């Protein structure tokens with residue numbers, strides 16, 4: 005196990021340190037075999053994901069994904085706890101990390117904006133692992149450009165009727181509930197969107213496509229064809245959809261950085277072990293300065309990422325309000341840096357690094373999507389620059 009000094013940093017409180025210790029002990033035993041299965045097909049992946057969610061629920065970890073008193077531990081999200089959990093799980097299993105956080109992202113808008121009735125109906129099942137959650141924002145013609153969303157929700161009596169398509173949706177096909185964003189037209193662009201909770205068995209809703217991903221992960225396309233959703237299933241007010249989506253991402257975006265950090269720490273541990281034991285030209289390769297340069301870059305990247313991730317989570321937890329800039333910096337740096345760290349680990353392993361089944365080979369695949377989902381690296385740069393320019397103008 006590598007450097008753990010970050011746990012002493014003032015961004016964290018004692019209960020976060022206890023959480024890390026307990027989760028690490030749990031993950032070592034509970035994820036030992038389950039965490040490294042590579043499913044053969046969609047059915048096997050669905051089954052493994054369901055088992056993973058059930059195991060995370062048994063451990064009590066999903067209680068961090070929803071608000072109290074509806075199955076959660078705290079009324080407000082503990083973003084530092086979410087980051088500790090993702091960072092730790094990612095060191096043992098990418099799928100465990102994914103299954104954990106999708107319960108949070110997929111239901112976060114309900115915790116943040118749901119009526120008491122919606123919270124009571126949907127959140128306890130998410131915390132207990134009985135209901136899988138999903139978040140459906142992206143569309144074939146609207147990924148980074150959320151305001152270009154084409155899916156519509158038309159008012160009809162006591163309901164809205166949703167028509168359109170969502171794609172690249174995590175947990176497609178296994179989710180019991182989807183937070184769905186659609187155009188209700190109160191204003192042009194981003195101000196004319198609303199958010200709804202849609203049940204996985206709602207008439208007019210179907211999963212029409214599944215994708216194979218480089219690191220196994222349930223992902224697919226949703227089609228809405230005259231799908232009626234009661235008005236009481238709206239999250240926030242009509243036209244609040246963009247606000248609902250951005251507030252959810254404001255909580256969960258820094259946790260993507262935390263997962264990347266976990267992958268990077270795992271790669272670093274592997275690379276250190278290899279560098280100290282692999283003999284080349286008569287000595288361990290760790291004695292060569294070109295290898296030491298890589299180790300220095302990896303250690304620096306990891307610490308810089310951890311500082312940004314826990315600064316962002318601390319800001320959200322203790323100062324409150326939006327932490328958009330901090331979350332964008334954390335996600336951008338930690339995911340890009342982790343890609344470099346893992347690539348350097350593969351290089352330190354030489355040919356063994358690209359053999360399927362090697363931990364660093366798996367990490368090389370696991371990390372890639374994190375630079376794309378919940379806002380690409382380019383979009384994070386636009387957010388950071390936009391905020392810097394706005395502040396400079398005031």
Ligand SMILES: Cc1cc2nc3c(=O)[nH]c(=O)nc-3n(C[C@H](O)[C@H](O)[C@H](O)COP(=O)(O)OP(=O)(O)OC[C@H]3O[C@@H](n4cnc5c(N)ncnc54)[C@H](O)[C@@H]3O)c2cc1C
Pocket residue numbers: 138139140141142146147148149171172173174175217221223373376377378379380381382383
């Ligand atoms: C594994 C995985 C899981 C996902 N899960 C979900 C999910 O659960 N729910 C969900 O709603 N979505 C999900 N997504 C979708 C994800 O959020 C989108 O892929 C992402 O927002 C990018 O959108 P896009 O793929 O349409 O790319 P595009 O928006 O088409 O972007 C293509 C490229 O152009 C760049 N680009 C776009 N606009 C600009 C600009 N203005 N300036 C500079 N560069 C720009 C982008 O950075 C990117 O490099 C997931 C994606 C992946 C890969």
